Amino acid sequence: MSTRANRPRLRAAGRYRAAAAVIAMVAAGILVGVASPAHAATAITINGASGGRVLDGVGAVSGGGGNSRLLIDYPEPQRSDILDYLFKPGFGAAMQVMKVEIGGDTNSTSGAEPSHEHTRGSINCNRGYEWWLMEQARARNPRINLVGLAWGTPGWIGNGNFWSNDSIDYLLAWLDCAGAHGLTIDYLGGWNEKGYNVTWYKNLRSALNSRGYTNVKLVASDDFGWAAADDSLRDSAFAGAVSVFGSHYVCGYRSAQSSCPSSSNALATGKALWASENGSDDYNAGAAALARGINRGYIDGKMTGYINWPVIAAITPNIPWATTGVAVAPQPWSGYYSIGKNAWVMAQTTQFTAPGWRYLDSSSGYIGGNRNNGSYVALRSAGTGDYSTIVETMDATAAQTLTFSLTGGLSTGTVHVWSTNVRSSNPADSFVRGGDITPSNGSFSLTVQPGYVYSITTTTGQGKGAATSPAQGNLKLPYSDNFDGYAAGREAKYLMDQQGSFEVTGCGGGRTGQCVRQMSEQAPIFWTSGHAEPFTLLGDLTWRNYTVSSDVMLEKSGYAQLIGRANTYNHQGPQNLNGYYFRVADTGAWSILSNNTSGNWRTLTSGTTSAFGIGRWHTLSLTLNGTALTAAIDGTTVGTVSDSTWVAGQIGYGTGQGVTAQFDNLSITPVGTSGGPGGEVRGAGSNRCLDVNGASQADGAVVQIWDCNGGANQQWTPTAANQLTVYGNKCLDVPGTAAGSRARILTCNGGTNQQWRLNADGTIVGVGSGLCLDVNGAATANGTAVQIWTCNGGANQQWIRS
The missing domain is CATH 3.20.20.80 (Glycosidases)
Incomplete structure (x- = not known):
């Protein structure tokens, strides 16, 4: 961050005739000094006596x-x-x-x-x-x-x-x-x-x-x-x-x-x-x-x-x-x-x-009266002569010189300038201190660049924190929690309630210690239009093959659920989730179900066992290993079914609407293997696979999403050289670095346009472009093009690898 100590002291406009040499400095998008005759300066009076409303x-x-x-x-x-x-x-x-x-x-x-x-x-x-x-x-x-x-x-x-x-x-x-x-x-x-x-x-x-x-x-x-x-x-x-x-x-x-x-x-x-x-x-x-x-x-x-x-x-x-x-x-x-x-x-x-600061109405407006040039607001400190003027030039297309005149009891002392280049993706261009300005006879000039925000102030004490984040990483398995280490009423670590309320409380049913209890005893006054039943999620979207197990006790008639491979979630209408559910009712009726974001529930298998009952503890488990889904109650398998719809995702608890239930001794343990070096790459938003069009092996064949079918054109292998290969010798490639460039395959050549970072959040980022592998338009249909695009966190930029 630039400081006054390493920048020359600048003299204000008004010290020289207009034809004099410009004493200026260009840094962080700021040009301060005498306005160049080539630029028509915009005059702004900052009047500390102006009326205005008080900032809340x-x-x-x-x-x-x-x-x-x-x-x-x-x-x-x-x-x-x-x-x-x-x-x-x-x-x-x-x-x-x-x-x-x-x-x-x-x-x-x-x-x-x-x-x-x-x-x-x-x-x-x-x-x-x-x-x-x-x-x-x-x-x-x-x-x-x-x-x-x-x-x-x-x-x-x-x-x-x-x-x-x-x-x-x-x-x-x-x-x-x-x-x-x-x-x-x-x-x-x-x-x-x-x-x-x-x-x-x-x-x-x-x-x-x-x-x-x-x-x-x-x-x-x-x-x-x-x-x-x-x-x-x-x-x-x-x-x-x-x-x-x-x-x-x-x-x-x-x-x-x-x-x-x-x-x-x-x-x-x-x-x-x-x-x-x-x-x-x-x-x-x-x-x-x-x-x-x-x-x-x-x-x-x-x-x-x-x-x-x-x-x-x-x-x-x-x-x-x-x-x-x-x-x-x-x-x-x-x-x-x-x-x-x-x-x-x-x-x-x-x-x-x-x-408590007051806006100065006569000193706020649009630069040159034109919205496209940008805007500025001035505020004055309560009880002092300090002031700040915030200027934004989001839509400007060229540099503009602003000449400020001070009146109405405002300080004429040193002016400090900070700026953020909103058009830059470099964090170093955000919140940068420029050189100080010394007004002369109550005036000074500033040349502002397009796409910036500037703060022009007589105050001090500003700063930019230097704390840095560690690298991303997956939540490793096995994972477990007995819920005994929390204060009553709190939420267990990493559990994210989506409907209802799952909180730590003393266990019932004759059990000591603490449990997670679903607390909502009747349908709430909803804010959303949907009427989803209570559920809560935990874990990493990359979890693939595992067993989720928990002790469960129903407190009233109804059912409880274990959720597995939960991934994309739709908050519109009923809150529907891509994932599998193991549902058990107090009557002993059980089922393994699949749901998606459109609320298309499918019963994959079901049956009835001895009554689960109310006020009695049982251990439920759901194992997800490849396409095999296995459900067990108290260690006895009640159902097994094959389904390939969901390949990875979080675990969760759920209940019927208004059903109070308790959960204890959560355990998630890995099972099976993650497969060989090659595997599917599924779009989190579409649940379709990264696919080479027509199973072509020709250089330049485009990449799309398509129903997962196990074909060789859907088997991708990450390499030590940061490549994603298919067919053994073809690399995922993009021609150039511009947003919208379509993904294709090409004989591997070691270029940065064939190198990818596979991130823990599911994004696949091009090393050469810095852009995310993206499904065009967030569409989900077979044949939708895959491209690179500015990373935005969308489900169409999240990928699940086998």
Whole structure:
């Protein structure tokens, strides 16, 4: 990182006549000095006396799915390093606001988070990981604003009606739990993206006031649009209850975030306005949109809060939205993580401002009045003359010189410049300190390059964390857990709930020690449109041939399930999963089933054994060895069947809807072999094989996906030279390094276009291109082309090798 010590001191514009020689420096995309006569300078006045709204903060959501789930399971020092990158001032994203999901035992996009009150009156303030995450965030940044919001809830609330007094009591209990953790919640919402009820908000405000939570501000309505603001103009009591009007995806859902308006009625309320959920983009590819949206939300709509979804993708790659947020952390077992460009784009605002700073309206806008040139916002520190101006040039096509004039009581001291080159994939080009500027007579110039974010500031204390991630690695087998080493109410290591709530509790049925129990006793108030039954997943997507075994006890009539080779997961509609299931009911009925992401359940074999019963422990096991699937109860095989649909994936527990059951002594042990040196390479998204078209052995024959059939044209062998060979002497090859270049076979020649990195996350990355082996358009049909493309975490870029 460049520092003032190794850069020449720069003189500001105004020290020389326009015709004088330019004293300038070009580095990190910054040209500072006298504007060249060849560039028409854009004049910007930064007026510290300008009116403007007060910044509430820029941050992100933990929740709306279990997207933070695996973070708590990371080893040290990686866990603390990641937390520092997210929350610590002067280190990384330096989030100023964090919204957390109030868990509801139901899927809310990337998993389910546990409720503090599974059943009426049974409150446990230590469930889940959001309390821990809020504690960690506030320990690093005591000024961070905390926001709570529900997505779904347990079904007992209002007998299925969220807009009831039950939900008000439920939220008050959650606030009490926050207090038990020493946390003060700053803002509270209603029901995420499910509309609003005016009377309910007024009743909630009254209840908060009567319980001593007068400082907790209400946000309405965390939905799309500004209808709640419209209603507040007609209902003064509703207006009095709500402090913030928050709308989702104000710039358009997963858009370029080029235009981010609010509404005339929203502005007329005089309330704070927030982009209370935005983003949903890849942690690197979303950086340009994020840069636009943070600035333009204020310029276009006077929004003083910007909340990205989510904070981090601390989930395995098969879970939906596995690369969204500002970082990814998919492997607690290896400690691997990656900080994205989104983090550094966010830092360009958060490290240079703070909640309570005031936007300067007359000093914010579009460069030269043209959106395509980029945007800028200026903010002033409360009570001082310090200021920061954030400039983004995402759509610019050429360098632009900006001439700044200072007025209105702002500091005329040294100006520091930091920048991020959003168009660069080199981490060294993110959050770079440039040379300082000394204004002359209250003015200075800066030449900005296309595709950058700049922070121009009189503040100090910024920094770029230097912690680094270890390499990726698989979770090795055998793996086991007896669940005795956890505090009651916590989630067992690596278990990721997708529906329901699986938590550690004291064992029943006469057994000592601790077990995992499915806690959801009735269908929840769903957030998604689907009605999947409770299930939880654990493990590595590369696990292939193994036995998963566990002791199981049903507490009520119904069934429990062991899951094997679980891989791609669809969160839309009922949450369906590619994988195998061994299902056993209390009656003794059992079955081995296959499911896929479309919900096409197939019973592969079934039968009935002696009654499994209720309140009695049994040992279930499911062995997956090649195409052979074998199920056993208490050591006795009950069924064997052959099926080749799913070749690798995680294990899991499941139950019927509302069925409480306990699980103990989990064991996953490898069996069989992984086959010879050659084997199939299956697409995780399509479940079809990497295939040479027409079984051709000719140089240039293209590669596609096709139904796996065991043919020689589908048998790929990794070599010590980083090649993937087929037919013994042909290499997987791409002609060039451009995204979209189609994969083919070619006689092996040792070129980098024939070398591949086979990563633990299932990606296959070209050594020469740095791009991922990709199924075109994420299609799944036979014959779909295979190419190289920018790595994005999609299932069409994940491959399972035999």
